[in-house]
Amino acid sequence: MDAYLPALGGGLLIGLSAATLLLLNGRIAGISGLVSGVVSGLRRPGERWFADAAFLIGLVLGPPVFAILAGHWPAMRIGAGLPVLALAGLLVGFGTRLGSGCTSGHGVCGLARFSPRSIVAVLVFLATGMLTVALMRVAS
Amino acid sequence: MSGPVRPLAALAAGLLFGLGLSLSGMLDPARVRGFLDVGGAWDPSLVFVLGGAVSVSALGYLVSRRLRRPVLADSFDLPRSRRIDAPLVGGAALFGIGWGLSGFCPGPAVAALSTGAVPVLVFVAAMLVGMVAHDLTRRRAPAAVRP
Numbered sequence: 001m002d003a004y005l006p007a008l009g010g011g012l013l014i015g016l017s018a019a020t021l022l023l024l025n026g027r028i029a030g031i032s033g034l035v036s037g038v039v040s041g042l043r044r045p046g047e048r049w050f051a052d053a054a055f056l057i058g059l060v061l062g063p064p065v066f067a068i069l070a071g072h073w074p075a076m077r078i079g080a081g082l083p084v085l086a087l088a089g090l091l092v093g094f095g096t097r098l099g100s101g102c103t104s105g106h107g108v109c110g111l112a113r114f115s116p117r118s119i120v121a122v123l124v125f126l127a128t129g130m131l132t133v134a135l136m137r138v139a140s
Numbered sequence: 141m142s143g144p145v146r147p148l149a150a151l152a153a154g155l156l157f158g159l160g161l162s163l164s165g166m167l168d169p170a171r172v173r174g175f176l177d178v179g180g181a182w183d184p185s186l187v188f189v190l191g192g193a194v195s196v197s198a199l200g201y202l203v204s205r206r207l208r209r210p211v212l213a214d215s216f217d218l219p220r221s222r223r224i225d226a227p228l229v230g231g232a233a234l235f236g237i238g239w240g241l242s243g244f245c246p247g248p249a250v251a252a253l254s255t256g257a258v259p260v261l262v263f264v265a266a267m268l269v270g271m272v273a274h275d276l277t278r279r280r281a282p283a284a285v286r287p
Contacts, residue, residue: 003165003183003185004185004188006163006164006165007164007165007185007186007188007189007192008188008189008191008192009160009163009164009192010159010160010161010162010163010164010165010166010189010192011160011164011188011189011190011191011192011193011196012160012192012193012195012196013156013157013159013160013163013164014156014157014160014161014164014189014192014193014196014197015160015192015193015194015195015196015197015198015199015200016156016160016196017153017154017156017157017160018153018157018193018196018197018200019196019197019199019200019201019203020149020152020153020156020200021149021150021153022197022200022201022204022210022216023200023203023204023207023210023211024146024149024153024210024211024212024213025146025149025150025153025210025212025213026204026209026210026212026213026214026215026216026217027150027213027217028217028218028219029153029157031157031245031246031247031250032246032271035246035250035267035268035271036271036275039268039271039272040272040275047146050146050147051146051147051149051150052150053147054147054148054150054151054154055150055151055153055154055157056154056250057151057154058150058151058152058153058154058155058156058157058158059154059155059157059158059161059247059250059251060154060158060250060251060253060254061154061155061158061254062154062155062156062157062158062159062160062161062162062251062254063158063161063162063167063251063252063254063255064254065155065158065159066158066159066162066163067162069159070162070163073255074161074162074163074165074167074168075165075167075168075171076167076168076169076252076255076257077168077169077170077171078169078170078242078243078257078259078260079169079170079173079243080169080241080242080243080259082258082259082262084241084242085242085244085259085262085263085266086262086263086265086266087238087241087266088237088238088239088241088242088244088263088266089238089242089244089249089262089263089264089265089266089267089269089270090238090266090267090269090270090273091234091235091237091238091241091270092235092238092239092242092244092245092246092249092263092267092270093266093267093268093269093270093271093272093273093274094231094234094270094271094273094274095230095231095232095233095234095235095236095237095238095270096231096235096246096271097231097270097271097274097275097278098227098230098231098234098274098278099227099228099229099230099231099232099233099234099235100219100221100227100228100231102235102245102246102247103239103245103246103247104157104245104246104247106232107190107193107194108190108193108194108197109197109201111190111194111197111198112194112195112197112198112200112201113198113201113218115219115222116222116224117219117221117222117223117224117228120224120228120229120232121228121229121231121232122232124229124232124233124236125232125233125235125236125239126176126236127233127236128232128233128234128235128236128237128240129176129236129237129239129240130176130177130178130179130240131236131240132176132236132237132239132240132241133173133176133177133180133240134177134178134179134180136240136241137177137179137180
């Protein structure tokens, strides 16, 4: 039970963030899309670029502000070594661009809009994620 | 021109997102991999993260459908495509493999940059390389087949 209440509370905050960004700015809170848009728009930053970059700055400020409020940093246990993390990062970067979204864009925002594309994407990345973890458990 | 109002709204929304990730446990790759480990010691707590997030996000979407435009912008910027195609499925499949390998997806990884941890820097740098690699290869492909 201890883990479920913070999980639910955190989820509600994430949903509030997505609703705020949509209702105020008309934007989807999809992190992979925002990151790649900010990177590719670096040369000619427009009005939308500054807003998207501001969202990402707020996102990065989240954990330190949490640490001030809660008195401790959020737990972060990284089991994978650097080569595996590099490979995983490449797959996540390429895959989210090819598939037009990640856990936030397809999950938090797409499922909320009942988007058929997002429902398919979420089912697929949950399936391959679970399969990957299962295979790694069997192999080790 | 809306001045600094729209970026400030985005900054506040980003901060809420980062706080939510921190509180929820999504910043902990071991926990995320525990959630994906359905055949082992499954940790179902992240179901509550997604459930909470999607329900509030859906409320926001329902309200947005009753508005002609967002409060601070001229129009809603929503994806219109409804096609379920190979890039969508293939991209989601690749993303899932990377997510399972590391326990990181883009939101928590970007938020965790504030910890300054080297593994996070390596993951995010590789993620940016993957994104740029996609944009370079996919943008050139249609031009190459044009007669």
